[in-house]
Amino acid sequence: MTLGSRRLGPHREVLRSVIPLLSGGDAHAGARDAASIDAQRRNARFAKTRCMSRANPTDAHSAARRSGWSALFAACGLLFAALMFAQPAFAAYAIAQYGQPKYPPDFKHFDYVNPDAPKGGTLVLANPNRQTGFDKFNPFTLRGNAAPGIDLLFESLTTGSSDEVASAYGLLADDIDIAPDGLSTTFHINPRAHFSNGDPVSADDVKFSFDTLKSPKAAPQYAAYFADITRAVVVDPGTIRFEFRQRNRELPLLAGSMPVFSRKWGVKPDGSRTAFDQLAFETPIGSGPYLIEHNDNGRNITYKRDPNYWGSNLPVRAGMFNFERIQYKLYGDSTARLEAFKAGEYDALVEYVARSWVRRDVGKRFDSGELIKREFPQHNGTGMQGFILNQRRPLFQDVRVRKALDLALDFQWLNRQLFYNQYKRIDSFFVNTDWQAKGLPSPGELKLLEPYRAQLDPSVFGLPPTQPDTDPPGSLRANLLKARELLAQAGWTYRDGALRNAKGEPFEFEILDDSGSAQSFEPIIAAYIRNLQKLGIVARLRVSDFAVYQKRLDAFDFDVTTLRYPDVQVPGADMVDRFGSKAADEPGSGNLIGLKSPAVDAILRALVGAQTLEQLTDATHALDRVLLHGYYVVPQWYSATHRIAYKRGLAWPKTLPLYYSAEGWIVSMWWFAPPQAAQQAGDAPTPTHANR
Incomplete structure (x- = not known):
């Protein structure tokens, strides 16, 4: 460095x-x-x-x-x-x-x-x-x-x-x-x-x-x-x-x-202190650019720019945090959230649902130009997103079972029917970056993998796996036949109206989701469940309110759920939290998979301790290979743009950052300007599927 x-x-x-x-x-x-x-x-x-x-x-x-x-x-x-x-x-x-x-x-x-x-x-x-x-x-x-x-x-x-x-x-x-x-x-x-x-x-x-x-x-x-x-x-x-x-x-x-944060946060007038893990609505004492102005019983919150913010003139803060106030309104579900935006109740919407972007983010205010839709390019590495198979459940501990579940997802059909061909299939835990494993393992990767050859699937030492395809000459039927063979090898056969193991126990599991996204995600889950039914597998969608949902994730109390790992530009200690054996037993950790692997732990030590870029690259590639060949996640999809709908009058800098989240960019770098000034700032609407 x-x-x-x-x-x-x-x-x-x-x-x-x-x-x-x-x-x-x-x-x-x-x-x-x-x-x-x-x-x-x-x-x-x-x-x-x-x-x-x-x-x-x-x-x-x-x-x-x-x-x-x-x-x-x-x-x-x-x-x-x-x-x-x-x-x-x-x-x-x-x-x-x-x-x-x-x-x-x-x-x-x-x-x-x-x-x-x-x-x-x-x-x-x-x-x-x-x-x-x-x-x-x-x-x-x-x-x-x-x-x-x-x-x-x-x-x-x-x-x-x-x-x-x-x-x-x-x-x-x-x-x-x-x-x-x-x-x-x-x-x-x-x-x-x-x-x-x-x-x-x-x-x-x-x-x-x-x-x-x-x-x-x-x-x-x-x-x-x-x-x-x-x-x-x-x-x-x-x-x-x-x-x-x-x-x-x-x-x-x-x-x-x-x-x-200040050591005075949580100190009471009498000098006693509230335990840190008991701090709830005690006002935080920080140094950031905003203060809490109003809290509406845990439903809405308004922040006001600190008039005495110390960092306003720093080069790293110039042109940032331009809004006098930032207010968050929390809606009960995605439908209410979208309708509120179309009614003008809030100023900007980052759209993550392809169908909504094309079919639902429309209406009079869009037609009049009061609301504008635009896609912004971004260069973030794409983290893994997919169905997480909880390894703490015996049902998912056989890699052949996990491969079969991967074969049952028909991405090509979903992309055509539900996503309007807006997505690409994820095929790595580090998609779209140089950290993604490609080709055969390098000598540096082999140095990390060889000591654990007996514990690893032989395929790890070959090419990274490719995701199943149902476009011709492939087909869903062919994929399901392969899945059935793998399940049979793992001891699961169809009898008495269900897929059962040697003990006669049916293959059943629950897909956990929260009520805030279930409405949009349900058609995807339903399509996946239909394919699983063809294998004799019974999968059910369980929808919980957000608080219960998060509590269950923190306690690892789920069979399957959808997760997207946050992007990283350079892998580091975060990988230990996501995939390290110790983290698998720590409630609230990032290791939702429940992965415990001596090989992965050794690779993580090499990754965190890398002294050169080459060493870091080899370690990350080796990690990617082991994770992919383990089939711990049924990969989903990604896009290379941010889809943002916003009110006319909002503006942003002409030069876009390379690596950014949409919400954070809006909060920290946008501003309000008259329509003409907004156009000059680069706020010219770009045609989308909905307005072509």
């Missing part, structure tokens, strides 16, 4: 401070359809987050249901260049994984913002992650649902740019010192940084945040992400040092991405 020259300039967001814009974390790597909705949801899940977005300086919602910060950690998976640790320590305004940071020490703003964007107005949005209510403001704990947009209140020591894969610029920190041995990193806090209560951000606050997030009082993935950061040491009131268990090129980035 390269260090930018020394500069006491507070500009850097090592990944996506709060409101991530980079990949994921949310529904962004491409449209997900009905299942995509859930992309949003789950993104939210993983992100209690965002260095995971279930993450970019803009999306307080995505990836990972954990709050928006988990995706943030994922985007953090940055690697340092090999020679860095051989040099003496330097203080830096910025660091880059490869080469030099794009922006020089004296940069004024990111290229993808409008530094002259007018400020003002109230942006009204709907449920960003499918939740229909909230019961807390604390996004860092496991239980309950945090208010949408709550990440607007928090910041981190660093933040990243959304037109670089792996760079970091100072936000709360104005200098970064990496020790010559790579075993610690020291951050100097910008003396101008202060919390919403007026207190300066101090090293004691940073240490308190770190210690709290690693404790049992916080959601468990924080302890997993920061496992190799042994402690935070207060050097002086304005300087904090993070010490590492080992020399790991990702750790300085992880430390910089950690959300920071």
Whole structure:
């Protein structure tokens, strides 16, 4: 990793401070359809987050249901260049994984913002992650649902740019010192940084945040992400040092991405403190650009721009957070949400359902130009989205069974009949990136795989699997015949009106979904269930309200559910939370699959400890191969654009970021402008299927 020259300039967001814009974390790597909705949801899940977005300086919602910060950690998976640790320590305004940071020490703003964007107005949005209510403001704990947009209140020591894969610029920190041995990193806090209560951000606050997030009082993935950061040491009131268990090129980035909050959060007037995991509607004390103005009983929430926000003049904040107020209205289901938008109740809608985009996002206001539809290109890597087969259930522990379930999904039919041919089939856990495994394993991959050859399927050492196809010369019938053969090999035969095992037990399972997306997702589920019925398998859709649904996911109490892993630009510690054996037993972790594999654990150690880009690439390719050949997920689909419908008068910068979530981009970089000014800003409607 390269260090930018020394500069006491507070500009850097090592990944996506709060409101991530980079990949994921949310529904962004491409449209997900009905299942995509859930992309949003789950993104939210993983992100209690965002260095995971279930993450970019803009999306307080995505990836990972954990709050928006988990995706943030994922985007953090940055690697340092090999020679860095051989040099003496330097203080830096910025660091880059490869080469030099794009922006020089004296940069004024990111290229993808409008530094002259007018400020003002109230942006009204709907449920960003499918939740229909909230019961807390604390996004860092496991239980309950945090208010949408709550990440607007928090910041981190660093933040990243959304037109670089792996760079970091100072936000709360104005200098970064990496020790010559790579075993610690020291951050100097910008003396101008202060919390919403007026207190300066101090090293004691940073240490308190770190210690709290690693404790049992916080959601468990924080302890997993920061496992190799042994402690935070207060050097002086304005300087904090993070010490590492080992020399790991990702750790300085992880430390910089950690959300920071005041140690006074939760302190009562009498001096006593509310336990962190009991904080609900106690107002958070953060340093972010917005404050909570109004909370309507867990249904709606309004944020107001902090008139005393300390970071308004930072280069990493120029042209951002232009709305005076941001309000979220939560609707009971997707139909109510869409009809409310068409009635003018809120300002912008990110559409994840192909059928809705083509058939339902229409009407008088669209015809008159009051509402506009546009597709925006994005270059986010696309994370895996699919039906997760819970390995904690004996039913799914035979790979032949899992292969059969994969063969029963007719993507080509779904794409024609329900998706209007808007999607491509996912064939990797790292689709559309250089991290995707292709061809035969490289020597570096084989070095990781060979020690576990006896435990791995022989196919892992060949080409990555291809997804079943029903377009001629293929057919659903041929795929189902193969599936039936695999099931028979696994001991499942059809008799007495059902597919049964040797004990006579029927092959039955439940597909869990939440009420917020079930209406849109039900036709997809129904088509899949029909194909399963042809094999004698009984699958049922179980719809729960969002709170129950999330609680069941956190407890791994499900058979099958749909999940979209938040995008990552560079794989890192987030992979351990998603696929590590230890995480499989930690409630609320990202390992919904329930995967426990010594081979995968070894690959993850190599991935996290990679010293060079080649080593990281080999480890990620090896991980992709093992996961794909394990058939732990029935892959679904993706798109390379963000579909956004919005009110006339909203505008955005002429230059688009490369890596971003749609919701985060709207919140952090759009603004209100008169129609003519909006057109000049690039707000010219693009024809869509609906208006051709």
